[in-house]
Amino acid sequence: MAVIVLPNKEELNIAVGQPVGNALEQAGVADAIGIKSGAEYYDLQTPLRFEGSAIPVTLRSKEGLEMLRHTAAHVMAQAVSRLFDNVEFAIGPVIDDGFYYDFDLDHVFSPEDFPKIEAEMKKIIAEKFPVIRKEMSRSEALEILAKQKAKFKTELVESLDAEVFSFYSQGEFTDLCRGPHLPNTGFIPAVKLLSVAGAYWRGDEKREMLQRLYATAFWTEDELNEHIRLLEEAKKRDHRKLGKDLDLYSFHGEGPGFPFWHPNGTVLYNEAVAFWRLKHREYGYDEIMTPMILSEQLWHQSGHWDHYRENMYFTQIDEKDYAVKPMNCPGGTLVYRSNMWSYRDLPSRMAELGHVHRHEKSGVLAGLFRVRSFTQDDAHIYCTYDQLEDEIASTMQLLHELYAGFGFDDYAVELSTRPAKSIGSDEMWERAEGALRNVLDRRKVDYKLNPGDGAFYGPKIDFHIHDALKRTWQCGTIQVDFSMPERFDMEYTGPDGAKHRPVMIHRALLGSLERFIGILIEHYGGAFPTWLAPVQGVVIPISEAKHGDYAREVVKKMKAAGLRVKLDAREESLNYRIRDNQAKKIPYFFVVGGREAENQAVAIRRRDKGDIGAHPVDKVIAQLLLEVAERRNSLSLDKE
């Protein structure tokens, strides 16, 4: 049932599937809303509210916005077909923040074409074409598409398992489409083209590459502008820009995809690792380190040579073949096998900050988010089936506390279960999937189920963090592995004196330190909490000549206390030095002049709050140490 609010505020109910035009005409408002009488064109599948004007302003449901964007996609396609020759249409779906349409045409799109296309779209919107739905059989549909020489749409119809196919028309433009759509092109208030990129037909890299136009549409100009503002805001937080601005790390042509950590970035990295180590000790982990280069034979045994060879780096040493490790597990299993294991030793949790190398395709590299050399915060837990559930539960708790410590309270969880091609018995899978599911249920976690998406060697839970650009990145993963213990013949002696096979859990919580730090940079916009900040404070003497000695004394005291502070006694104005350090997003400034020197004090300036007055040095140091020790995620020094 759809409800349309008429200009006089009266509500008009229309059943789903009922032509809207007739109802509106009976109510005498069809013209006002721009719908012609006797319309068969509108298939109402979602509740719709038109509030008192020809522009729908309260079509606020998710479905409503999707309808708007889908119709806008058709308008964009219509504009393109008007402006360019030999245009073939592929598909044009709605996505999270907008929509796209894939085209095949002779012309090569560039952003310079956008104003022209947008202008044509505005024309089509102004022309207020009714959007007319027409249903037909498979053969009728194919006939029409054959006439249009629509290769892609024909392939689409042939691949779809349906009896009825719908076409939507607006003016001279007709497109095969499931719908639903807005009743009229005149209902599109705000639309903007965003970017152009290549995309394979049906996402298949063996098929032809099409040109994809990305765009978005909103119910009001204000919302569109707000969306554009957010995109620009996100750009300012881009870790690639901030990495340069804050001198955290760099990349060089000499090693594409291999990050170079600068002093500032290295502090960030080491602080993150220190926190990670602390939490892992608390949760009963031992830490190990294994070599980066290992015999190729090991990778045959582990199965990586069969499945992962294209992404591995190889080398020869003394005419023997070696591989640079792309994963840490095989090395870890060798550590396990160096000892005899009793059931009393289990569970054993062995963590490794393993530096791995993977030869990723050149086109996928993206700052710290996608690199070829990175450190996984890996760990392998060896346990019995009975211990599986407890181990997974404690791993999830550890992950939760770790994320919270870094300021991430919100993350998405996905459970992936047995794929078609898999190893291990039904019983093993049932127990493992059951354990994962039980923990999620017990913790009342809202999770998405991905049936059949698990690894061939076991089910897994993935954790996704959202970055500033609303992209999601899989960081944490907990995977049960039935394969590795078999392949490496891992055993423990049970209470019965017999040999048993342990279960292996692979888990990484931050995923890749590099990527995680990239996310951290964007999460904080470079303004790190004090415990992570590469430089925690700058001591600024008003005049080097008069107050330099006292400033050096303060720096010495703070450094002795373990704080990362710097002296800025440059012969520049105070204003200049504050501006300069503020741009580096340093949390605290300690301005010292005659008054402070007299009272063994510092005048505190906070990055986010400005001048908060003078306080005794010793007290400031004590408070700062506390802020750091507790790893507070916001600045806490304040006025009395």
Place this chain on the structure above:
RNA sequence: GCUGACGUAGCUCAGUUGGUAGAGCUCCCGACUUGUAAUCGGAAGGUCGUCGGUUCAAAUCCGACCGUCAGCUCCA
């Protein structure tokens, strides 16, 4: 890897139709000695991503390669 765009000083960017390279910031020097977001002056800094081609002449036009970016495919 694929499609498209881009690559000029450490950074951010100008550079008209081909005629021999420019600004601001940073760094260095000098003056100023500063009380909470840019004091003034000077000097220095570039084989214009690399290689090749067209031309009397190439940052500019063409080609190949390398790198970066937006996506696609893949993925921590």
